[in-house]
Amino acid sequence: MGDWTGLHEDLLLLVVGRLPALDLLRFRAVCASWRAAAAYFAARRGSPLPDRPWLLLPTDVAADHDRGRLIAYRDREVPVVTLPARLGRVNPRRFVPLGSARGAIVAADDRGEMHLLNLITGKRRPLPPVATLPLIDRVEGLHVHHHGGGVARIDGLIHKTVPVPTPGGGVMVVAIYRHQQHRRQWATARPGDRAWKSVAPTSIPTVVDVVVHKGQLYANTRYGMMYVFPELRGLGSASPEIIPSVTRRPSAYLERSFLVESPRGELMQVELLRPVAAAGGEGFVVRVLDECSETWEETEDIGDAAVLVDATGAVAASTADCPALRPNTVYFAVDLEGETRVWAYSLAGKHKRIEVVEALPTAEGYKPPCFWFAPVYSQP
Structure with missing residues (x-):
């Protein structure tokens, strides 16, 4: 050979x-x-x-003999990738992924340092340390000590991080976090900054997700209320506009709510509803922002698109480019006791049901939650 x-x-x-x-x-x-x-x-x-979004399974199991490698299982409806818990051979620090968008992952390591990782190019750019978030005293290993007492894991403190594009081709990372006895707050930073900059907590209550759409920053709250910032500059002092939300079904309550752009460039609000009285079962509602960016319209037809949802976020993919995925379908990945499951939920039809398409054994030891990664080729 x-x-x-x-x-x-x-x-x-x-x-x-x-x-x-x-x-x-x-x-x-x-x-x-x-x-x-x-x-x-x-x-x-x-x-x-074009490639299907990957389901990333962070784990400690492969860290010793496969350090720095990704183990891929491709012959599935959803490609599964095992992400080692180390940053590589040169720098063997353990890390915890905290969110991803636009082809990049934000992660914190066991020294409390944060990184913007590009899995495709292999580049790593520094972000401000976890200890520079407001109300944080110090970081020891993967644990955070709060001002006034109390200890939490880094991924327990930080709900999620979202890299968002900025004018001029740059990137800004939004960190949504929660301090003890405080509601969720958020802060922003750019690669190379020394500290996180706090966004006034009164600006948006209980924010759970953010996305940039047509140059504006949209923020989604725990209860589905939508806020929009006309500009990305001056977030700490800006007064956001409010987009009216739709009255909810009285027989269900909101479990999770996410923002995601469709392959056609539409902004979608994806909500997981859990029936209050029904004996089990869950359902998704998808709303699309109208052309005037004023109201949300519920839809059961997202065309040749699939939305993939995990515990903290969502990505979308074109089923024309990725024919292994089902059109007009929401995929939902969740970590259960003993395994990770992926459900497929068709938005069309009167009798909707969830079908299990993947059941993966959970790795031994500590493993952060699974999450979707859209392999967008970008230069963060």
């Missing part, structure tokens, strides 16, 4: 341009010359073929 590391650079670049994101990631891990070809492809802002 010939030496695969000796393939000509031009041939490697031809191969790189025909790979979807997950295969490109594995291509990079083969050897130095293949990694260099992938880096050159990234530097020229090349884009891999």
